[in-house]
Amino acid sequence: MVMTDKKEIKETLMKKLLERQSEARSIRKIVGLILLCVVILIGGTAVGGYFYVKSALKPVDPDDSKPVNVEVPIGSGVSTIADLLADKGIVKNATVFKYYVKFNNESGFQAGSYGLTPSMTMDEIIKSLKTGRVIRDAEFTITVPEGLQLDEIAGLIGEKSPYSKQEVEKKLEDKKWIEQLKKEYPNLITKDVSNKKIKRPLEGYLYPATYSFYEKKPSLESILKEMINQTNEVLAQYEPAMKEKKMSPHELLTFASLVEKEATEKADRGKISSVFYNRIEEDMPLQTDPTVLYSLGKHKARTTYKDLEVDSPYNTYKNKGLPPGPISNAGVSSIEAALEPEETDFYYFLASSNGTVYYSETLDEHNEKKEKYITNKKD
Known part of the structure; x- marks a missing residue:
């Protein structure tokens, strides 16, 4: 009787062991199948992503050369410009355009009213935005030569813009506005400009260049920020x-x-x-x-x-x-x-x-x- 019990117990244990081995093989197969699916999914996503980006870098329509009016407001950043171009059908994807610009370290885009076409390449669009090739004339242009001091620049702005020299100088000394600029340009305008020994906080920060404005009366802040932004972009290269x-x-x-x-x-x-x-x-x-x-x-x-x-x-x-x-x-x-x-x-x-x-x-x-x-x- 005891021998029979032992034999039954042994057979029962062997049966359970075989069942577990079979179960383990099934689990391994399922896990393997899942992993294979994940690899295929990742690979497919990567390949799909590659072809998507490659397609997004191409012109929207190589055969469409009809100009589309794109208004780029003063002070627009790359993200804003990218969204504008996508909305107007000039680029396929705003995000792809934005990262293409950043990857190629492009800068110096100008505000204005542009005649861009869906047949233009990324590089042609960027070149146009940098050279300021616009479809209408600027309301006024300010050329700031090298070596000028703030009082001289204020005089130039006073001559060319709707604002007086006195208004410009007052804004350039506005402590509240300067604190705002520190937040907007943390890498450029720092606590150094607030040193008590400083004669004029923003002296040297208005970059010498030619600036075109397409509104009859843009805000004075936007005029000055165009020049400060240019300094920021130039120094970023160094x-x-x-x-x-x-x-x-x-x-x-x-x-x-x-x-x-x-x-x-x-x-x-x-x-x-x-x-x-x-x-x-x-x-x-x-x-x-x-x-x-x-x-x-x-x-x-x-x-x-x-x-x-x-x-x-x-x-x-x-x-x-x-x-x-x-x-x-x-x-x-x-x-x-x-x-x-x-x-x-x-x-x-x-x-x-x-x-x-x-x-x-x-x-x-x-x-x-x-x-x-x-x-x-x-x-």
């Missing part, structure tokens, strides 16, 4: 170089403004920049006359010995290092010179009346050239 130099945007704009104000058409900005770097390295004051004139709030061809005595943090004859902030706006050539100076042993330079700049390694050599080219005016 972020790696700034990190390497350990320079903040404010320091770069300040340094570049000195180069801009000292340079003439015949000047090599790289050499002028090297003089400033060499003097800073030797703990010498920069002694650049434009900072003195900025301290005085004057526009003069020459500084006097009396001018050099002005008590101001901007006076680089009395204070070592860079002044508290920019003394003018600066163009790309001066920005690049500030980041990549030439390697020289010069510590002095002077410009003759015909614009030629002479460089010297020693003070004696500098004084000799000053006597020859400036005092005696033998150009």
Whole structure:
């Protein structure tokens, strides 16, 4: 009887073991099938996504060359422009266009009324938006040359726009608006502009370029932000170089403004920049006359010995290092010179009346050239 029970128990256990093995095989098959389905799904999604993006990058309709009016408002970002283009049927997908622009590091889009067609490629659309090829004339245009100071730029805006110079200057000093700009441009406009030693918070932040406006009376803020936005876009291209130099945007704009104000058409900005770097390295004051004139709030061809005595943090004859902030706006050539100076042993330079700049390694050599080219005016 006991033997029979043991035999039955053994058969029962064996039966259960076989059932479990069969169940395990079934589970493995199901899991394998599920995994296969997931792989196929992921692969199919990836392949489908690839062909979708590839299709979205192509013109909406290669045969449709009929212009569509696309209005790009002042201050529009890439996302806004992408949505506009998609809504007007100029691009197939707004998101694809936005990431295409970012991937290719494109910038400098201008506001305006554009005649774009569904047959245009992505690159043609981008080029058109950057060059400002519009289908109607601008209401007014403001050209800001390199090397201008805020009061001069305010005067230009006052001449060309519906706003007076006084209104422009008041807005440029508006602390509440400047705080708003800090939030909108956190990488560009920082606490540096609020330094108590700063004479004008936004000095140097209005980029020299030509700006076209397509409304009869755009807001004053939008006019100024066009110029600030351009500075932001230009400096974004030099972020790696700034990190390497350990320079903040404010320091770069300040340094570049000195180069801009000292340079003439015949000047090599790289050499002028090297003089400033060499003097800073030797703990010498920069002694650049434009900072003195900025301290005085004057526009003069020459500084006097009396001018050099002005008590101001901007006076680089009395204070070592860079002044508290920019003394003018600066163009790309001066920005690049500030980041990549030439390697020289010069510590002095002077410009003759015909614009030629002479460089010297020693003070004696500098004084000799000053006597020859400036005092005696033998150009």
